[in-house]
Amino acid sequence: MSEPLSTDFIHEIVTEDLAAGKCPDGVVTRFPPEPNGYLHLGHAKAICVDFGVATDFGGRCRLRFDDTNPTRENQDYVDAIERDVRWLGFEPDAPVRFTSDYFEQLFQWALALVDRGRAYVCELSAEDLRLHRGSLSEPGRDSPWRDRSADENRRLLLAMRAGDFPEGSRTLRAKIDMAAPNLHLRDPVMYRILRASHHRTGDAWSVYPSYDWAHGQSDAIEGVTHSLCTLEFEDHRALYDWFLTALDIERRPRQIEFARFNLSHSVMSKRKLKRVVEEGLVRGWDDPRLPTLAGLRRRGCPPEAIVSFCEGLGVTRRESMVELARLDHAVRERLNLTAPRALAVLDPLKVVIDNVPEGEVRWFETAVNPEDPAAGMRRLPFSREIYIDRADFMLEPPPKYHRLSPGTEVRLRSAYILRCDHVETDPSTGAVTLLHGSIDPDSSGGQPADGRKIKGTIHWLSAAHALPAEVRLYEPLFTAADPEATDDADLLAAVNPESLTVIERAWVEPNLADAAPGERFQFERVGYFAVDPDSGADGLVFNRIVGLRDSWSKAVARG
């Protein structure tokens, strides 16, 4: 608490509430996902806000599953969501809660409202109910069932619970005002009859509470002080407050809304996400190109980077389009400090070093991570035949090209200075097929004895020691900056056809032989990569998390 608190408007409100003595038992918040889908970056921000506010004020944050709709929810999602929250690094105040834990209390409260004449059983069909609601500009009309006696309503509500009526035939509605300009106040539905088995309560219920009826009361039951949610619930706040008042609830939670964000070149709406998965545009909910937490995890994004990204976004009531570069930056910032380095050649070109005897192996020591001396050293084998990346050689180099070309020198990272002596090309295509070169024997470790400056340093691998690996390169899933704004019909056309490039046979240094799924590395001069769970007996599979910044290719692109 000695650290300066964030200055966003939610922190200001909570500070005021605390000063006014409104939270005698401390600040309590909650993250309330519906277990009907996978968490994504948007949820990550909500999680950071919910947990962050609680932590900043020395309070608690709970994880509560808003499981009021058994037709769309299931235990698999519950497990996946809880795993994702913990993976991000947050520890919910035990135990994990469920709105379904409060079904009985909620029902008793509904009965109380019925008795007070504040709720009634309505027999309008879904269609008729819609017709009675009016429109944006016209008031609604009262339901013909609006003025039943409290006794009759109680009897009917109990019968609804008992399962005496068919699904959809009746609802319990709050009796508020069918002419209210806020549509949510036009006698909203509190209970609907659903003949569905619930993942926790089984077949115990045949009526299920609506979000509006359940949410605020669940907050109240749990002693939540600040119920943080996104902007689209703003109009619901009047109803949230109406229920608390109608029930005479004393310790009132306060709903505060903040803005979601959009990520450029990405989609986060549940519907569009579902679409790209179901249309087979990606390989599943954990596809590394998706902004789902499962996808980001598989891609190799460290959770700390995701949290740092979210925290850097700020909390406001303004809609925003966050550039993907922001996420990339957070990932690089984290990985630069923590990822062990490795040499990997994605597009190999063989070089025979004529002044190194066949069969001889020389070993070089180099840092695991120059940014982290504590990470120690690693050993690299060097021999007569090596691979370098094709991009590091040019027959006719442009100005300022610091890499290898006929007759020039370059440093092989941590090993020797190499000169290119001879180039073999395919006579029919002109393509370079093999290089011959020689090393400066007085440059062992990479430092020439005469102190001459070598501008370029490239990565390499001893051909005899290199490990084959599959490498998957990812680009944004969408070419359009704002695919969320495209029509569903055009969504497929907005997909980037080159979002995935698979390199079947790349080479990595032998130290990676035992790398386990999830481990992250920086392939020097190339980017950050993580071991994919597809790795196995057939070999290693790497996902590119994000490339390194590359001012050379930018310069080339500029011309």
Added chain:
RNA sequence: UGGGGGAUCGUCUAACGGUAGGACAGCUGACUCUGGAUCAGUAGGUCGGGGUUCGAAUCCCUGUCCCCCAGCCA
């Protein structure tokens, strides 16, 4: 159209009547055994129009644009 919200560098975000600042992205340069990292520098903004004030991003009036709401989803 009724109601509820929102407009500050390209992007995100500060400034709460007193010098419009930071971050990301961009550009320059320095340094470098990663053309990475790091460091230094640079460019770039208050939605429009009125008004109040010594002074307005901030207060008032007015206009414009954008988002959300007509599920027995959350």
